[in-house]
Amino acid sequence: MDKLARQLREDAANINVEVSAELDDRIRASLHGITPERARESEAPQRPRSTWWASSLTGIAAVTIVIVLLNLNQPEPPVVLITTPPGNIFQPQLIINPAVMTAPLRKELENLEADLKKAEQAVRKEIGLFP
């Protein structure tokens, strides 16, 4: 022990203290009037493993019930009515024979072929090639 440590210890011992009988009685009387606080029990006590399963199932059941109730109470979506068009709207009856539709074109083709034949004969006549 070094000099300072020894000196500090000696000087502390030189501080004269005495606990009076009165103080002693006071302390003792106070102690008798006190109820020591019990150690706080752990806030979350240990539960058996089965409790975990039970609580999980209860939770799932509760969630299912809530979902079902929400769906039951929800208003039905509005029905879109698809109505047939009213009868007074004009609709042309297109009942046509396809031959009727192609007849003018055929006629035109025949005319063009006749014109072509006439032109061919005129050219032959000019160059002296008679059939």
Added chain:
Amino acid sequence: MTDELDLIDAAKSGSVIAFTELVRSYRERLLRFLLTRCESYADAEDALQDTFINAYRYLQSYDSRWRFSTWLYRIAIRNAARLQTDHVAELGELRDEESDPLKLCIADSECENLWQSARRLLSDEVYTAMWLRYVEDMSIKDVAVVLDRSNSWTKVNLLRGRRALEAELNRDQQTNESEAYG
């Protein structure tokens, strides 16, 4: 130490007699320390009483990994600080040198008691650290626990305290020698 643990166990089970034994072994030591931290002898006695009351009340929270004295000192320091705060709030900073309880309890001697110098030179925390280390023989770790400080803070401040007190001690010795040689 085993006896102390037995007493603590018995007190935890509700034995006031066992706790009274513990009070008996610590009361002087704690009162000596509290005298150096309180404004008056009466305050030191009140702080001592409160310390034992609180210790008994919350004994279940005592962790036997630590020394019982470490735990008691923590409570004592808190009580002393509370009393000090109450005094400052009531009276302001009115420390009367003549009513200093430490001075009243120290026998007249040629040299100033080193703990008086310590109180003059050191902060409350460093003073307490020095007391716990050199009077109570606590380890650095225990001192740090009592003061709620880190180990490194405790080491550094113990060293500072030592240096300040060594300088004071040397100065006193030089003064005495020069007076002796005329």
